[in-house]
Amino acid sequence: MKLTGAEIVCESLLKEGVDVMFGLPGGAILPLYGALSRYPQLRHILCRHEQAAAMAADGYARATGRVGVCAATSGPGATNLVTGIASAHMDSVPIVAITGQVPRPAIGRDAFQECDVTGITLPITKHNYLVMDVADLAPAIKEAFYVARTGRPGPVLVDIPKDVLLGERAEFVWPEQVNIPGYNPPQDADREQVAVAARLINEAERPVILAGHGVLISHAYEELRQLAERAQIPVVTTLLGISAFPTDHYLHAGMPGMHGMAYASLAVDQADLVIALGMRFDDRVTGRLRDFAPRARIIHVDIDPSELHKNIKANAPVLGDLKCVLRQLLPLVERRVHMEWLRRVDSLRAEHPSLRIRDTEALLPQYVMQQLSELTDGKAIIVTGVGQHQMWAAQHYGFKEPNTLITSGGLGAMGFEVPAALGAKVGCPDRTVWSIAGDGGFQMTMCDLATAVESGINVKFAILNNGVLGMVRQWQEFFYNKDYCATVYSANPDFVKLAEAFGITGIRVKDKSQVAPAIQQAMAIPGPVVVDFVIKQDENVYPMIPAGESVGEMMEEPAPEGVQGIR
Amino acid sequence: MVYNGHQQHTITALVQDKPGVLARVASMFRRRGFNIVSLAVGNSEQPGLSRMTFVVNGDRDTVDQVTGQLGKLIDVVRISDLSDQETVARELALIKVETSPANRGEIVQLVNLFRAAIVDVGAKSMVIEITGEEDKINALANLLAPFGIKEMMRTGRVAMVRGQAEGRVSDSVGIGRRGDIMDRARVNYEGV
Ligand SMILES: Cc1ncc(C[n+]2csc(CCOP(=O)(O)OP(=O)(O)O)c2C)c(N)n1
Numbered sequence: 186m187k188l189t190g191a192e193i194v195c196e197s198l199l200k201e202g203v204d205v206m207f208g209l210p211g212g213a214i215l216p217l218y219g220a221l222s223r224y225p226q227l228r229h230i231l232c233r234h235e236q237a238a239a240m241a242a243d244g245y246a247r248a249t250g251r252v253g254v255c256a257a258t259s260g261p262g263a264t265n266l267v268t269g270i271a272s273a274h275m276d277s278v279p280i281v282a283i284t285g286q287v288p289r290p291a292i293g294r295d296a297f298q299e300c301d302v303t304g305i306t307l308p309i310t311k312h313n314y315l316v317m318d319v320a321d322l323a324p325a326i327k328e329a330f331y332v333a334r335t336g337r338p339g340p341v342l343v344d345i346p347k348d349v350l351l352g353e354r355a356e357f358v359w360p361e362q363v364n365i366p367g368y369n370p371p372q373d374a375d376r377e378q379v380a381v382a383a384r385l386i387n388e389a390e391r392p393v394i395l396a397g398h399g400v401l402i403s404h405a406y407e408e409l410r411q412l413a414e415r416a417q418i419p420v421v422t423t424l425l426g427i428s429a430f431p432t433d434h435y436l437h438a439g440m441p442g443m444h445g446m447a448y449a450s451l452a453v454d455q456a457d458l459v460i461a462l463g464m465r466f467d468d469r470v471t472g473r474l475r476d477f478a479p480r481a482r483i484i485h486v487d488i489d490p491s492e493l494h495k496n497i498k499a500n501a502p503v504l505g506d507l508k509c510v511l512r513q514l515l516p517l518v519e520r521r522v523h524m525e526w527l528r529r530v531d532s533l534r535a536e537h538p539s540l541r542i543r544d545t546e547a548l549l550p551q552y553v554m555q556q557l558s559e560l561t562d563g564k565a566i567i568v569t570g571v572g573q574h575q576m577w578a579a580q581h582y583g584f585k586e587p588n589t590l591i592t593s594g595g596l597g598a599m600g601f602e603v604p605a606a607l608g609a610k611v612g613c614p615d616r617t618v619w620s621i622a623g624d625g626g627f628q629m630t631m632c633d634l635a636t637a638v639e640s641g642i643n644v645k646f647a648i649l650n651n652g653v654l655g656m657v658r659q660w661q662e663f664f665y666n667k668d669y670c671a672t673v674y675s676a677n678p679d680f681v682k683l684a685e686a687f688g689i690t691g692i693r694v695k696d697k698s699q700v701a702p703a704i705q706q707a708m709a710i711p712g713p714v715v716v717d718f719v720i721k722q723d724e725n726v727y728p729m730i731p732a733g734e735s736v737g738e739m740m741e742e743p744a745p746e747g748v749q750g751i752r
Numbered sequence: 753m754v755y756n757g758h759q760q761h762t763i764t765a766l767v768q769d770k771p772g773v774l775a776r777v778a779s780m781f782r783r784r785g786f787n788i789v790s791l792a793v794g795n796s797e798q799p800g801l802s803r804m805t806f807v808v809n810g811d812r813d814t815v816d817q818v819t820g821q822l823g824k825l826i827d828v829v830r831i832s833d834l835s836d837q838e839t840v841a842r843e844l845a846l847i848k849v850e851t852s853p854a855n856r857g858e859i860v861q862l863v864n865l866f867r868a869a870i871v872d873v874g875a876k877s878m879v880i881e882i883t884g885e886e887d888k889i890n891a892l893a894n895l896l897a898p899f900g901i902k903e904m905m906r907t908g909r910v911a912m913v914r915g916q917a918e919g920r921v922s923d924s925v926g927i928g929r930r931g932d933i934m935d936r937a938r939v940n941y942e943g944v
Contacts, residue, residue: 303772307779312826315772332826366768367829491820494813 187354190319190345191220194283196357197326198227203254205230205245205611206283207238207604211258213298214285216350230611230640233632235262237604239269240593240630242280244608246273247591248566248616250404252333253280253608259287260298263344264305268598270340271309275595276425277398279338281329288348289317303344311339317346319355324363331363336370337489338402371488374505374513382460382484382501383517389458389482391526392418393438395470398425398594399463399487399507406430406587408511409462415515417522419530421449423464425594428584432563438530439539442470444576447537447728447741452530453478454736461485463507466496467595468732476735486510537741539728540580547721548697550574550649554581556700557619557647560708565617566591566609570602570626572656574649576726578621600629606644607637617645617708624650624677634687637713645707646715648680651722659725663740684715691715760789761815762834762841762911763806766796768827776825777804786810786818790843790908801829805910834911841911845889846871847880850900859899866892877902 188196194217198206205228210218221229232238235257242253257266263284273280287296303315312332314325322345329341386392400409406429413420413430419438420430430437439449453459459481464470466485471477474496485492485499486507493502503510542551554577557565563585569575569592584590591609593601606620627648637644658672684691690710694703694717707714727742767773774793781788789807796803808818819831851859851873859878863870868882882892886909893904 304775307776308783311824365826367766368826489824491817491824493820494816495820 188357189354190322190350191216193322193357195220195224195227197323200359201330204228206254206256207232207241208256209235209238211262213259213287213347214256216347232636235265236269237630237633239266240601240604241608243269243273243278244568244591244605245612246278246280248609249612252330256283258285260300263300263302270306272593272596272598273340274309277338279333280340281333282340282342284344286344286346289346306342310342313342315344316349319349319353323358324360327360328363371504372506372509374503374510378503379513382503383514385458385482385484385501386416387519390523391456392458392460393452393456394418394420395459395461395464396420396426396429397423397464400426400429401588403507405508405511408508411515412511415520416518417527419452421453423470424579426464427579427590428587431585432583433585440579443730444726446539447739448533450736451533456481459483463487465492472730472735473733550577550720550724551581553700553718554578557704558583560701560704561617565619567619567621568602568606568609569621570623571597571599572623573726574621574623599626602626603630603633607642610642610644620644620646622646622648623655624648624674625654638688644713648717649720650717651720652677653722680715680717689713693717695719759811761808763819764832765804765822765828766801766830767804768829769800769802770827773827776827780821780825784821792908792910807909834913838914839911840914841885841909842883843886843889843907843909844883845904845906847896847901848877848903849896850876850902851878855899862895
């Protein structure tokens with residue numbers, strides 16, 4: 186039986202095992218929605234903004250490890266996806282975005298709501314397709330999913346003209362396999378490369394593992410733990426690598442970099458070997474490149490050959506899928522205990538307890554995160570926005586399970602916290618999902634609280650409300666003579682009333698003593714809740730290594746009034 | 753080859769003959785800030801595949817980044833880095849020079865000397881076709897300049913490895929690059 190293009194899209198999505206997608210319709214993509222109502226197996230979650238659809242697909246993909254799907258119409262619908270797609274691209278997240286396009290005869294004529302979305306997304310997708318023939322639809326969608334999830338994952342966009350969705354019909358033929366000559370994502374690494382890496386590990390006296398997002402993407406946490414334990418190597422994680430190694434493990438040594446823990450940065454600085462696993466030496470991690478790990482040899486394992494030698498030249502570059510590589514590597518690594526080195530890292534931790542929380546009456550964001558960590562036993566999925574609250578979440582939540590921090594790391598897109606949390610919860614309905622928001626970022630996408638209510642998505646939203654664009658305010662304080670130009674939000678809405686307007690519970694917390702009860706109350710309510718934590722306005726994130734500088738220039742927290750909870 | 757203080761490298765890429773492939777390649781070069789000296793595109797010996805020849809300026813690391821980033825483009829099938837290889841490299845140029853009855857003879861002599869060809873003759877101009885390496889074309893252009901060059905079109909370099917070899921070949925995602933990465937790593941490794 187011949188099907189319309191729209192039906193072919195639906196059938197293809199089913200073949201790919203898709204059961205949910207996020208989107209918002211419009212003229213050019215309407216034929217797809219016309220078919221969608223006949224495919225109840227494909228749950229469609231209607232968002233309030235296409236940016237939310239893209240970011241929800243991202244959150245879904247990261248929480249589940251499956252491809253997230255979003256859909257939007259041509260023109261403004263498609264351009265609204267762009268921030269979400271760019272974020273997914275920077276963070277190697279597999280999403281497939283389906284956009285409607287004006288009918289083929291109208292393309293190139295500046296038709297109503299025409300926009301060259303394949304052109305716009307060229308540099309922010311792993312690949313994209315403009316499908317001009319209904320017979321090409323099924324192969325294009327199969328390829329899109331394949332490209333999105335294999336190798337180094339990333340977003341793929343499929344742009345489909347309205348008349349391809351609705352015009353002539355075609356037989357639905359699902360290709361057995363994809364055929365992309367020259368696209369062969371690596372798996373096992375070259376044995377010689379692995380042997381060199383093993384030799385460097387066996388020779389090292391002060392090794393550090395620097396684990397990135399790649400560990401989570403290739404599901405290599407078990408192998409990572411084995412490697413760390415086998416040779417007793419401390420593990421530091423990048424922001425996106427957080428939760429790749431349990432925070433409560435004795436070899437866990439924090440996060441290095443701009444707002445990382447001092448002891449983690451210092452451990453990398455003093456190491457004689459950095460074993461970089463599935464990370465890309467982002468400037469937030471390295472600081473000034475020439476001063477990064479100056480005493481160390483570098484092993485760099487990555488699946489993307491263009492990452493090797495890109496920012497940091499490796500002594501032992503290893504190209505391959507991390508899980509495969511670690512399995513090859515493990516038998517070659519000698520069991521060792523670097524006693525002296527482990528003691529040194531421990532004393533760094535004691536001398537630079539970056540995570541102590543001042544004992545004060547003020548409501549500190551760090552305290553909120555620490556309480557949340559305790560009350561959820563470090564096992565919730567934490568989805569953050571971008572700014573100070575993101576760093577406090579990264580520093581003070583004790584992540585115990587893999588894949589539980591979802592954050593826009595590479596692009597740093599504010600507004601990620603609300604929609605990505607919705608996507609994560611849709612993907613993992615049995616997990617507790619907390620969205621950690623800044624009051625700035627929250628106001629960028631809070632319209633999608635309606636989506637949470639409408640589609641019954643039980644996310645708990647914590648706003649760390651300082652009434653300012655906090656991270657920018659901090660930079661102004663440190664680097665711009667305290668000129669707080671355009672960072673004070675003097676007319677924020679009442680977030681409790683706002684929650685109520687959406688038909689959900691809002692709780693305001695102004696006092697330290699209310700923190701734990703509010704968190705417990707929020708979790709007891711069987712639906713979305715907004716908790717507005719009114720925190721100290723001028724609290725800063727420490728430590729801080731200023732942009733473009735290095736460990737030597739690290740600013741640590743000024744002398745504490747009291748000490749609590751050294752970790 | 754050294755040019756303006758930079759090293760010039762020749763890279764060829766076999767690409768799928770699909771709409772937009774040139775835009776993808778160009779977008780990548782622009783975004784990463786790589787400097788293309790010339791780019792030539794045309795059909796290859798295999799149906800459905802085109803071959804691009806790039807000449808880029810930069811050091812060894814830059815060229816490795818170029819090939820790495822090119823390799824990530826899904827439509828790119830194979831990349832060969834022809835730097836350090838024995839190659840045949842050619843460019844074609846059409847040059848329209850002003851002529852007068854008085855200097856025509858002199859121009860014809862130059863054309864013969866360079867084994868170029870006159871492909872069009874008008875009342876006040878002629879079009880000269882020349883094929884060769886860039887230096888040769890530059891030399892002829894310099895000699896013709898005093899007569900007045902009205903228009904010049906150059907194709908950019910196309911290049912091929914002599915004999916059996918094919919340059920340092922890379923599949924689009926990496927497999928072939930392994931040897932390359934190891935070569936450089938070992939140099940590094942000894943250096944530590
Ligand atoms: C979309 C977007 N616009 C601007 C920025 C620049 N920026 C980075 S952090 C920040 C402040 C964020 O404020 P808020 O969400 O309230 O979080 P806080 O830092 O106060 O915790 C801004 C404006 C950004 N990262 N993303």
